[in-house]
Amino acid sequence: MKQIFAFVIMALFPFTGFAQTATEDPEPLIIAATDEVTLEDFMWVARPLIIFADSPKDPRFKQQMAFIEERLDDLRIRDVVVITDTDPSGESPIRQRLRPRGFGLVLVAKDGTILLRKPKPWTVREISRSIDKLPARQEEVRERRDTAAQ
Numbered sequence: 529m530k531q532i533f534a535f536v537i538m539a540l541f542p543f544t545g546f547a548q549t550a551t552e553d554p555e556p557l558i559i560a561a562t563d564e565v566t567l568e569d570f571m572w573v574a575r576p577l578i579i580f581a582d583s584p585k586d587p588r589f590k591q592q593m594a595f596i597e598e599r600l601d602d603l604r605i606r607d608v609v610v611i612t613d614t615d616p617s618g619e620s621p622i623r624q625r626l627r628p629r630g631f632g633l634v635l636v637a638k639d640g641t642i643l644l645r646k647p648k649p650w651t652v653r654e655i656s657r658s659i660d661k662l663p664a665r666q667e668e669v670r671e672r673r674d675t676a677a678q
Contacts, residue, residue, distance in 0.1 A: 559596075562613040562620035567636060574609040575643075575659065576636040580628035584614040588631040592649040599652035606659045607638070607668075638664060 562578070570576050579596075581589035589612075596603065596610055603610070613623050626634050626642075633646040635655065644658055659665050 558609045560609070560611055562611055562622040563618065565609075565611060566621055567625070567640060570609055570636075570638070571640055572638050574607045575638055576609050576611050576634075577603070577655065578611045578613065578622060578626065578632075578634045578636070580623065580626070580630075580632040580634070581612075581614045582616050582630055586614070586631055588649050589614060592631075592633060595649060595651050602652050602656050606656060606665065608655075608659070635659070637662070 558574075567576055577596075579589060579592050583589070593612075611622065613620055613628075616623070626632075628634070631647065631649075633644075633648075633650055635643040635658065637643050643662070
């Protein structure tokens with residue numbers, strides 16, 4: 529069941545960057561399982577959003593994934609990569625580092641710092657607002673605006 533949510537829309541390697549200009553098509557959003565990637569894979573490239581649950585049947589996990597699937601574009605333009613982990617016995621490196629208890633949502637910055645932890649599902653709008661408040665995100669928006677104006 530884990531493999532249903534563990535698909536990758538684009539090739540993980542090599543990274544060409546997630547930043548987009550006004551003339552480029554946006555990159556596809558990555559959704560991967562914790563056994564397929566590491567947080568270091570996305571250092572300075574993307575913002576990992578890790579969704580933990582004790583089972584893929586957890587109603588909170590299903591609700592969170594539904595929220596994400598409804599607004600993929602909002603996450604993609606913010607350079608978000610969704611990583612799922614529904615196997616607490618798997619002991620993935622990400623699970624060992626972040627130590628979730630049951631359901632959890634963890635947003636990690638491009639520099640590897642943990643931005644937020646939530647014990648319940650959050651809408652993409654709430655996640656996007658948290659990201660948009662970051663100085664790094666505000667700088668990205670300014671750079672993209674300047675690039676588009678040229």
